[in-house]
Amino acid sequence: MMMANIEQEDKLQLAPKKFNMWIFIFTSFMLFAALTSGFIVYSGGHGTGINIKLPAIFTYSTILIALSSVSMYLASKAARELQLQKQRLFLWVTILLGVAFFALQTYAWLVLLPQMGVFFINPNASQSFIYVFVWIHLAHILAGVLLLGNTLLGAYRNKPQVKNLFGMQMSSIFWHFVDIIWIYLYVFLLLNQY
Amino acid sequence: MSTLAVQDHGAVHHGEDHGHHHHDTFLTKYIFSQDHKMIAKQFLVTGITMAFIAMILSILFRIQLAYPDKAFPLMETLLGRFAPGGRLDSNFYLALVTIHGTIMVFFVLTAGLSGTFSNLLIPLQLGARDMASPFMNMLSYWFFFAASVVMLSSFLVQKGPASGGWTIYPPLSALPKAMPGSGMGMTLWLISMVLFIASSLMGAINYVSTVLNMRTKGMDLWKMPLTIWAFFLTAILGILAFPVLVAGVVLLIFDRSFGTSFYLSEIVIGGSSVQPFEGGSPILFQHLFWFLGHPEVYIVIMPAMGISSEVMSVNSRKPIFGYHAMVYSLIGITVLSFIVWGHHMFVTGMNPFLGGVFMITTLIIAVPSAVKTFNWLATLWRGNIRFTAAMLFAIGMVSFFISGGLTGIFLGNAALDINLHDTYFVVAHFHLVMGSAAIFGMLAGVYHWFPKMYGRVMNEKLGYLHFWLTFIGAYLVFFPMHFMGLGGVPRRYYAFTEFVEWNKWLSVNVFITWAAIMAAVAQVAFAVNFIYSIFWGKRATQNPWQANTLEWTAPVEHVHGNWYGEIPTVYRWPYDYSKPGAEEDYIPQTVPLSQTMSSNVQHDFEDNPAGLDAYAKFTAAKKSSEEVK
Numbered sequence: 001m002m003m004a005n006i007e008q009e010d011k012l013q014l015a016p017k018k019f020n021m022w023i024f025i026f027t028s029f030m031l032f033a034a035l036t037s038g039f040i041v042y043s044g045g046h047g048t049g050i051n052i053k054l055p056a057i058f059t060y061s062t063i064l065i066a067l068s069s070v071s072m073y074l075a076s077k078a079a080r081e082l083q084l085q086k087q088r089l090f091l092w093v094t095i096l097l098g099v100a101f102f103a104l105q106t107y108a109w110l111v112l113l114p115q116m117g118v119f120f121i122n123p124n125a126s127q128s129f130i131y132v133f134v135w136i137h138l139a140h141i142l143a144g145v146l147l148l149g150n151t152l153l154g155a156y157r158n159k160p161q162v163k164n165l166f167g168m169q170m171s172s173i174f175w176h177f178v179d180i181i182w183i184y185l186y187v188f189l190l191l192n193q194y
Numbered sequence: 195m196s197t198l199a200v201q202d203h204g205a206v207h208h209g210e211d212h213g214h215h216h217h218d219t220f221l222t223k224y225i226f227s228q229d230h231k232m233i234a235k236q237f238l239v240t241g242i243t244m245a246f247i248a249m250i251l252s253i254l255f256r257i258q259l260a261y262p263d264k265a266f267p268l269m270e271t272l273l274g275r276f277a278p279g280g281r282l283d284s285n286f287y288l289a290l291v292t293i294h295g296t297i298m299v300f301f302v303l304t305a306g307l308s309g310t311f312s313n314l315l316i317p318l319q320l321g322a323r324d325m326a327s328p329f330m331n332m333l334s335y336w337f338f339f340a341a342s343v344v345m346l347s348s349f350l351v352q353k354g355p356a357s358g359g360w361t362i363y364p365p366l367s368a369l370p371k372a373m374p375g376s377g378m379g380m381t382l383w384l385i386s387m388v389l390f391i392a393s394s395l396m397g398a399i400n401y402v403s404t405v406l407n408m409r410t411k412g413m414d415l416w417k418m419p420l421t422i423w424a425f426f427l428t429a430i431l432g433i434l435a436f437p438v439l440v441a442g443v444v445l446l447i448f449d450r451s452f453g454t455s456f457y458l459s460e461i462v463i464g465g466s467s468v469q470p471f472e473g474g475s476p477i478l479f480q481h482l483f484w485f486l487g488h489p490e491v492y493i494v495i496m497p498a499m500g501i502s503s504e505v506m507s508v509n510s511r512k513p514i515f516g517y518h519a520m521v522y523s524l525i526g527i528t529v530l531s532f533i534v535w536g537h538h539m540f541v542t543g544m545n546p547f548l549g550g551v552f553m554i555t556t557l558i559i560a561v562p563s564a565v566k567t568f569n570w571l572a573t574l575w576r577g578n579i580r581f582t583a584a585m586l587f588a589i590g591m592v593s594f595f596i597s598g599g600l601t602g603i604f605l606g607n608a609a610l611d612i613n614l615h616d617t618y619f620v621v622a623h624f625h626l627v628m629g630s631a632a633i634f635g636m637l638a639g640v641y642h643w644f645p646k647m648y649g650r651v652m653n654e655k656l657g658y659l660h661f662w663l664t665f666i667g668a669y670l671v672f673f674p675m676h677f678m679g680l681g682g683v684p685r686r687y688y689a690f691t692e693f694v695e696w697n698k699w700l701s702v703n704v705f706i707t708w709a710a711i712m713a714a715v716a717q718v719a720f721a722v723n724f725i726y727s728i729f730w731g732k733r734a735t736q737n738p739w740q741a742n743t744l745e746w747t748a749p750v751e752h753v754h755g756n757w758y759g760e761i762p763t764v765y766r767w768p769y770d771y772s773k774p775g776a777e778e779d780y781i782p783q784t785v786p787l788s789q790t791m792s793s794n795v796q797h798d799f800e801d802n803p804a805g806l807d808a809y810a811k812f813t814a815a816k817k818s819s820e821e822v823k
Contacts, residue, residue: 125474
């Protein structure tokens with residue numbers, strides 16, 4: 001029995017697992033740092049910037065993702081205060097905002113950028129970089145939405161509060177990161193428009 | 195109560211009698227194991243297998259280098275279309291060099307070394323039941339396994355494996371039509387590396403998290419063995435460096451398969467310049483690659499350094515010389531390794547001023563490296579040395595690190611590098627300093643911790659044979675290469691004897707090849723010893739080397755959770771060997787200072803005023819009793 005108890009404690013190990021998430025975010029951050037550095041090396045070496053004005057849709061998607069961070073915060077707050085109804089509601093809102101963000105970004109990539117003559121296959125790789133930034137970030141959004149969905153499922157299954165909170169913390173660390181990374185990428189692109 | 199349940203669990207060893215709360219099937223125990231000790235063994239066996247494969251590849255191209263005009267019918271039997279008429283195909287030669295490098299750097303010395311010993315030792319030496327996330331740990335191994343399979347499968351495709359060198363520089367790697375190896379083989383290489391990076395990152399994330407969160411009571415950072423410091427900093431390097439390679443590889447994949455021009459500029463293949471590419475920069479890839487690539491060489495060597503420090507201290511029966519200096523040097527190497535990548539690119543047309551900056555940062559790395567070397571030698575100085583096989587390999591590691599490190603000072607110099615770049619001098623340098631040194635560190639670890647992994651001891655005599663043949667063999671192989679390099683012989687050439695001025699080096703090549711064959715044959719001694727000892731070796735006692743670290747307080751038989759009952763508490767640093775006044779020449783970390791009054795010194799109580807008071811009382815009492823006498 002005693003051993004079983006010990007194993008139980010060990011299996012949870014919530015703090016180290018949360019720490020794992022923080023380190024994972026670091027690796028992810030390094031990936032984006034490498035891509036943006038690559039952009040700087042490329043455009044600095046060639047003297048060719050993006051040379052377009054970015055479509056306004058990116059501003060709208062940025063607003064959406066920023067709002068989703070707010071709703072994520074509200075969901076966490078509700079979870080801490082044991083208001084399960086509210087937690088679920090705000091998780092739904094966050095997921096929907098995430099999906100809407102995904103849709104806007106996809107629209108920009110499929111319709112707007114090609115209309116502006118900015119193609120992925122492009123002698124000016126600075127412009128190709130816009131696609132790379134958007135896609136790799138969207139891959140993160142996809143992972144984030146799946147993570148949020150998993151947490152939401154847990155909230156419906158009435159997990160113990162420790163695990164519920166743990167799930168909320170894991171997904172909010174990741175979601176806020178994904179949000180901040182997009183803002184970083186967007187500002188980076190804005191500063192390098194010309 | 196607790197021991198009862200635990201012994202039940204141990205009985206799983208004998209077969210059908212499972213413990214009642216934890217059902218281990220063959221699948222969960224040996225295949226999809228989440229136990230760090232089993233995962234460590236999986237990494238080790240896979241790593242050793244990959245090492246033997248890569249070694250055989252090197253023998254194949256060594257034969258080509260020694261006898262460029264001779265046909266060996268056996269080659270055709272073995273390799274088929276890759277050696278038509280018994281002579282190695284020139285494209286296959288390049289593939290051999292590439293895959294040899296890739297396997298050795300990534301699959302053996304990164305995954306095989308860190309994967310084995312970080313997994314085995316981090317929980318055991320820190321007093322943790324397992325890793326932060328055992329599940330992720332399991333995934334890490336299986337991603338590595340998949341990466342190995344994909345990498346080797348490239349030998350089965352029509353045009354052969356990737357052959358642009360392990361650095362896969364574009365345009366060669368980015369244009370599938372550029373050479374046979376740039377087709378399917380290159381694609382498989384990229385897939386394999388993506389899997390490998392995922393594996394590496396999952397491992398590294400776990401290592402860092404475990405070191406920072408799961409140390410046992412009393413184990414503060416400054417009581418950690420140097421092995422753990424080395425694994426910890428290695429993992430940090432991996433976390434910061436590998437994502438950058440992902441970025442580089444992703445852009446390369448876009449160039450290869452989607453037609454973008456990140457790395458490709460106007461280019462002519464086979465006389466036709468009709469390629470869709472324009473305006474890309476191949477140098478961009480080199481920046482991204484070497485931002486990983488240089489830290490990577492420290493990912494390879496730092497675990498070997500940590501293992502050697504521990505093995506040398508144990509077998510010299512002396513505290514490691516300059517423990518703090520050792521840690522700060524590791525930290526220094528970690529930080530510096532990120533700002534030296536440009537020294538791989540001195541001849542790319544880099545601004546000479548920038549080259550100067552990279553030269554200075556590169557040469558500064560000599561300082562922490564020299565500190566470490568000095569400390570190893572000072573640890574040996576007047577030690578009560580036990581020449582175990584592990585000790586010999588650890589000393590060998592220091593030897594290679596010195597002789598290979600010295601040539602680093604030549605190569606790190608931006609002006610000298612113009613001459614030496616891409617010659618055999620470079621090959622000699624890195625095979626000694628990170629190849630031989632790291633593999634010797636790994637072998638030291640295998641011999642030293644074999645009892646911990648398999649509960650048995652490896653045969654010492656075979657170990658000595660293995661050491662001396664490998665040690666001498668490695669020097670005979672790599673030392674002459676310095677002179678070839680100074681003579682201007684370029685690396686990676688299929689048959690440099692076609693150039694009259696390098697013809698005279700052929701005899702040296704023959705010599706090197708035979709030395710390499712000898713060293714390769716010597717590895718049979720290791721393979722036999724390893725496999726034999728797993729099943730029939732002498733049974734190990736709990737603490738066969740009389741070492742201080744925590745892993746030797748754990749029971750010989752492996753139990754889930756590492757220790758029966760409570761995890762031991764740590765009271766002292768791991769290097770109390772031959773402490774004056776102590777009864778034995780080692781004091782395990784679990785022995786409290788209150789039990790070793792006769793050997794305590796004032797320094798032991800630096801952060802412990804209560805202990806210092808007790809110590810002062812004890813010494814005062816001792817003094818007065820001596821006066822009475």
